Amino acid sequence: MRGEDLIAALGKRLAAQQDVKTVSRAEIASHLNITAEKLGALAEKPNLTPLQVADLIDRAAAKAVTDVEQAAIRPIIEFYGLDPVYSSHGVKFEMFSSQTDTGQHPYIAGIQDRLRSSHGIYIFYDSRGRAIYVGKAVLQTLWKEMNLAFNRDRKDYQQIKVVEHPSKKVRYRPYEEQHRRIGKLNVQLSYIASYVSAYEVSKGLISTVEALLIRGFANDLLNTRMEKI
Template sequence: MFIKPIVEYAGLDVDESGRNRMAIFDEAEWGSHSYWGEIISRLKATHGLYLFYDSMTRPLYVGIAQDQSIWLRANQSYNHYRDRQLRVPMVSHPTSNVQYDPDRTRKIVRKGFNLSEVASFFSAYEVSADLIPGLEAFAIRAFGGVLLNTKIEGNGGLGLTGVEEE
């Protein structure tokens, strides 16, 4: 049984890979870098637990990569549109070159979002297969109401022996 840090509190260097998809690190820029290239390779080759944090390093989301690599699962989570658990206030600003009108007030609306719009930092841990389900359940329970996770995974036994579900 083991838990090994791969990367902790790394600032996200977003790759706008097209088709409204983002990647947590720009592979074209950092893939051949001695340090970041190795991290990307490890994320592609390992299973475990990953976390996204906001700009103040408060946890936003905890996920596991049990059947897929951390790289694949984290990028899927990063791009998943969330509108059930929280909506954030946003204003639609023009993207074309229009004249600014100081008398026009733009409407504030609450909208869903992707983690790519709110996450600033990322951590990932290689975890032995026997610990992955219980560790995710523990993290979600420990962080409680601050996470954006909609499912409370492993609600009950935490995957530990000797723990009974009600």
């Protein structure tokens, strides 16, 4: 096989994968994990040996593994402050909105767009920056899954200590007249979460990464189900 023929075939394959007409020699060299100079030398060879072809396959495979590893987990936002607003239906909260008094905020809108098009894992934190909940978004997008978790009724698993005070207009009664107990109150995540981080994760790794985080914070997170790795 001529070196030029192999390079031409690789160029057509890469162009088809990227949905473009042509790719440069530099892109082909990068795909094969070799220098442009070495690619030029290969192109001039009238007959590539099986060993040379096998070496190119190994180099391309190693480059593919490196590319996958580098792109497996990509931060979208980290420790982003939550500013809950009512959804358009006025029933549930959204974590934050890109709409301001002067129009749409481009930075926040960019975050929302990325979350609406990505899958992965997310972490909610309390006001002290302590992780309190880890979740994953596999079938649904991160934005939708995160907002669902933000409003989810988790019954006895999210509680705070409070004293119940009257909400009606009644006279204040001092402790001599009424003793007030400190009790537990079930709350949604939206009540106690102050920050959030979100990461785009390759779909095949999402469940494993979520399980690893839950197991790593087994005594602190509000997740009740201990996933297997």
